[in-house]
Amino acid sequence: MNTFHPQIIALAGNPNSGKTTLFNALTGMRQKVGNYPGVTVEKKEGKFFLENNEITLLDLPGTYSLTPRSPDEKITADILLGKSEFVDTPQAIVCVVDANNLERNLFLASQIIDLQIPVVVALTMLDNAENSGVEIDAHRLSALLGVPVVEVNALQKFGLEKLKKALLHLHQQKNILRLWKMPEPVEKSCEEIQKVLEQEYRYSSPVAFFESLRLLSSDTFQSNGNETSNGTVKKIVESNYQKLELFEIDRHAVAIESRYAWIQSLCIHVLKVQKTAETISDKLDRIFTHKIFGFVVFFLLMGIMFQSIFAWSNYPMELIDNGVQFLASNIRQSVPSGDFQDLLVNGVLSGVGAVIMFLPQILFLFFFLGILEDSGYMSRAAFIMDKLMSRFGLHGKSFIPLLSSFACAIPGIMSTRTIENTQDRLATILVAPLMSCSARLPVYTLMVAAFVPSVMLFGIISLPAIVIISLYLVGVFFALTLAAVFKKTILKSAASFFIMELPPYRIPSWKTVGMYMWERAMHFLQRAGTIILGVSIILWFLATYPKLEHATPSERLEHSFVGKAGHLIEPIIQPLGFDWKIGIGMMGSLLQREVFVSTMGTIYNIQTSDNNSSLLQKMQNDIDTRTGEKIFTPLVAICLMVYYVLAMQCMSTIAVTRRETNGWKWPLVQFGYMTVLAYSVTFAVHFVGTFFDF
Amino acid sequence: MTEVSLNNLLVGEIGIVSKFSSNDNSFRQRLMEMGITRGTKISVERFAPLGDPIEISVRGYRLTLRKKEAEHIVVQRKRS
Numbered sequence: 193m194n195t196f197h198p199q200i201i202a203l204a205g206n207p208n209s210g211k212t213t214l215f216n217a218l219t220g221m222r223q224k225v226g227n228y229p230g231v232t233v234e235k236k237e238g239k240f241f242l243e244n245n246e247i248t249l250l251d252l253p254g255t256y257s258l259t260p261r262s263p264d265e266k267i268t269a270d271i272l273l274g275k276s277e278f279v280d281t282p283q284a285i286v287c288v289v290d291a292n293n294l295e296r297n298l299f300l301a302s303q304i305i306d307l308q309i310p311v312v313v314a315l316t317m318l319d320n321a322e323n324s325g326v327e328i329d330a331h332r333l334s335a336l337l338g339v340p341v342v343e344v345n346a347l348q349k350f351g352l353e354k355l356k357k358a359l360l361h362l363h364q365q366k367n368i369l370r371l372w373k374m375p376e377p378v379e380k381s382c383e384e385i386q387k388v389l390e391q392e393y394r395y396s397s398p399v400a401f402f403e404s405l406r407l408l409s410s411d412t413f414q415s416n417g418n419e420t421s422n423g424t425v426k427k428i429v430e431s432n433y434q435k436l437e438l439f440e441i442d443r444h445a446v447a448i449e450s451r452y453a454w455i456q457s458l459c460i461h462v463l464k465v466q467k468t469a470e471t472i473s474d475k476l477d478r479i480f481t482h483k484i485f486g487f488v489v490f491f492l493l494m495g496i497m498f499q500s501i502f503a504w505s506n507y508p509m510e511l512i513d514n515g516v517q518f519l520a521s522n523i524r525q526s527v528p529s530g531d532f533q534d535l536l537v538n539g540v541l542s543g544v545g546a547v548i549m550f551l552p553q554i555l556f557l558f559f560f561l562g563i564l565e566d567s568g569y570m571s572r573a574a575f576i577m578d579k580l581m582s583r584f585g586l587h588g589k590s591f592i593p594l595l596s597s598f599a600c601a602i603p604g605i606m607s608t609r610t611i612e613n614t615q616d617r618l619a620t621i622l623v624a625p626l627m628s629c630s631a632r633l634p635v636y637t638l639m640v641a642a643f644v645p646s647v648m649l650f651g652i653i654s655l656p657a658i659v660i661i662s663l664y665l666v667g668v669f670f671a672l673t674l675a676a677v678f679k680k681t682i683l684k685s686a687a688s689f690f691i692m693e694l695p696p697y698r699i700p701s702w703k704t705v706g707m708y709m710w711e712r713a714m715h716f717l718q719r720a721g722t723i724i725l726g727v728s729i730i731l732w733f734l735a736t737y738p739k740l741e742h743a744t745p746s747e748r749l750e751h752s753f754v755g756k757a758g759h760l761i762e763p764i765i766q767p768l769g770f771d772w773k774i775g776i777g778m779m780g781s782l783l784q785r786e787v788f789v790s791t792m793g794t795i796y797n798i799q800t801s802d803n804n805s806s807l808l809q810k811m812q813n814d815i816d817t818r819t820g821e822k823i824f825t826p827l828v829a830i831c832l833m834v835y836y837v838l839a840m841q842c843m844s845t846i847a848v849t850r851r852e853t854n855g856w857k858w859p860l861v862q863f864g865y866m867t868v869l870a871y872s873v874t875f876a877v878h879f880v881g882t883f884f885d886f
Numbered sequence: 887m888t889e890v891s892l893n894n895l896l897v898g899e900i901g902i903v904s905k906f907s908s909n910d911n912s913f914r915q916r917l918m919e920m921g922i923t924r925g926t927k928i929s930v931e932r933f934a935p936l937g938d939p940i941e942i943s944v945r946g947y948r949l950t951l952r953k954k955e956a957e958h959i960v961v962q963r964k965r966s
Contacts (some may be wrong), residue, residue: 256916256919256920257919258889259913259915259919263917292946292947292948293945293946295945296920296921296945296947297944299919299921326946337929409911409915410911411911444911444914444915445914445915445918445923448918448919448923449918449923449924451925452918452921452926477932480936481932481935481941482935483935484935486935571950574948575939575941576934576935576936577933578934578938578939578952579934579936579937579938579939580937581934582952588939626911689913689916689940689951689952689955690950690951690952690955690956691916691920691949691950692949692950693919693947693949693950693953694941694948694950695947695948695950696948751946761911774904811895836953
């Protein structure tokens, strides 16, 4: 017998089975995260050594079955069945099986064993299983499954060497006897279809068997061969549909039921469950999903998380800002002044600053999300929030991304990855930027301070506070309404189920959380960062050229492309009550919304940013030379704020949406609908306001 | 023994799956793949604080599904 030398090994298993932990333990930092072409599914691979051979380990998306019902599951099924265009069929499979949940995990394991690719079962979560009174006879399980079974504890590095040894001892076997059986007539039909598939499509026999099961259990015949072969196959498949009908066999259910029946009979021999009084998970759930305490805990956790991205991340962000300023002053000293220095400082450096400015928020958010996910709390959060979110066609898991978007839509959109259903995920991504992010706050504050009288209402709350709260509510209102609209129109899914596992609670592993944060941060820097940097430099160019010598900064800005664009769009934004100066501010906001404040400062010739009071006065007193009326009225201020709530002015968000949806279609849809929404709502507000002579 | 939809069971009650009342085969297959096959014992563990979804215990693990989905699972109610 030749020694077996696999080059690509796939890691497959159910979601929550400890697959990622095992992947991290085997590959360490030698990981690469990318995307499968054309889909939003993440491709994770890593390297590890088997004796002296470097092996590629492919971490396949978690799935409950090889009959895919989502893009993620389809990737796994396609790769394992050798149907993927982008990935070679793995030569061996490590199938992760959660000991707590043996029966259901064995369902996928049994499907994988049927493929006749050499497989090792890695039995995980044994410590948890022991605590909840579950005992598994691994030797017996191995004998009954016909494949090696290795007990592993990836966090404590237990069983990893054994797993590698088992992989080295694998060898290619042909025509292994299938251990589970279906009723005789089904077996016969299956055999007949399998034969014709092998002939017509040249499928290998395990793939043909799997496809025959798929064809037998699907509603109507669908296949992927050429026309003549399809005709032959179709005839045989459909005649078998009729045959099974005569036997009164439910062909949609029979394969699944037979497989589970076999698993059940197998588990009698290997699985011992001692009824424990009440597991720790249950005790925790009595609090975490309690009618009152459940929400108390939930909102407390959300509060801490929100606080961290909203307030705590300010400190590292300030450090970054100081660092950027420090570098800028160094460059100003060492590089001769001129266009090149200006490009370095105001183009490259401010672009880099704009990118890494988001890092603290992203790290904080994913630190919390990692803990929530790894501890098992995330699915409880979805459990208690689902009813509320489902009213708007969203998923229980949409809540956290939307809440995070109050701080910044970028980490918010990145965190939608936990939503498995593509349609629900897209709806959440599309509306996330409507939640007022922290970058809008400086704009709100400036406008409110200048044009909303600071009076107390009912003696308890000030008018400015009410205005700001209302702006947040306007965002929430449109986000939820539009989510519902999208789910009924462009994101209508045939059947959106909420069938979700509630895994037992575990103590989160720092390593897993750390890897998660690292992965997200790198992803952001590589993918979105490059786009943000590029656009920053373009924006700098547009705000600098054509140059006007010997002029004030305000005149220079007005003379530049951006300034001209401000004038150019004036007729378009005039119905909203905005003049060209606001137009320039809106252009500048593309980098970050709060840039509006500093752009206004430049236009009104305010040199230092801490001189806000004089900016306020200048804005209040600014008079339109054509009409002799004030440019900024309270109505214009309100319109401007409404516009800022609803408009997509953040190119970083566009970059992240592009990255997360893997294409330009959804960012364009997002930009388009938000622009139309912002324009029409602001127009309506201005129209009504003018009508009532506000 | 009475046949009821899963969403009609109370917390702590146990039912044995007898059939599905949905014609959506893809939905039915997903439930079966998750272990909800005919003859499987299901117990209702709790309802979410707002009354929906339901948490059930099946084949030794916990699963949550909306009432709308549980409606399609017909069970025989067992005296517990």
